[in-house]
Amino acid sequence: MKVNLKNGVDKLVFGMKQDDVVALYGKADKSFKDEDDNVVLLYNAQKLRLTFYVEEDLKLGYIVGSSEDLEVLDIKVIGRSVADVKKDFASKGLTKWTEEGFDTFENSFNEENWMILQGEFGDVIKLEVGAVFNDKDEFDWKFKK
Template sequence: MKINPKHGIDKLLFGMKLADVSAVYGKPDKEYKDEDDNLIALYNEQKFRLTFYQEEDLKLGYIIASDPGLELTGIKMMGRKALDVQNELRDKGFQKWTKEGYDTYENWFNEDHWTVLQTEFDVVVKFEMGAIINDKDEFDWKFKG
């Protein structure tokens, strides 16, 4: 499954609404609202957790994915050592990574691409990606539907 930096993953594009996503992947396996009243949709087969922002007319603004076949610039990440993945991604334009530590896991954040490599026991277990904010301080929605 291909990650398209700053755009989305596979057929997902930032700015889609749940109806657009459902037309591609079917009905989500689970839906709920988070503490900010954003709509969360889970797709078990694709291993997606999608956040549709309440304040942005319920447009897709954040993706968390853990499919073992995820590829970013041709590099598979899941189950691999975080530093190995980061070193390979540096050659592809993902230069700066900031580490945030938690209980049993760490997040490695790349602000230029608004991506996160989440690791547990020093191995990548999740990939997170958010919609980019442009120079006008607005979301740069990629879906034009």
């Protein structure tokens, strides 16, 4: 599954509504509201968690994935060492990371692409990508119907 930085994952595009996603992947395996009342859909087969922001008219704004099929810039990320993934990204010009650790987890955040590599025990276990902001500090929705 290709991660299209600043745009989405696979056929998913930031700014889609739930109906658009259901048309692509079918009914979610689970849905719930998070602590901010955002709607979250889980797709087990794709190993994706999709968040639709309530304050943005329930547009798809955040995607969390843990499938070993996820590729960023043609680089597989899940299940590989964080250091190796970041070295591969550096060869493609992606070098700015903010590091944060808690418990057994370590997050590497790239603000330019709104991407987080979550690692545990040195390996990437989860990839998170979100919609980016424009010059007016508003979401830059990519989905156009």
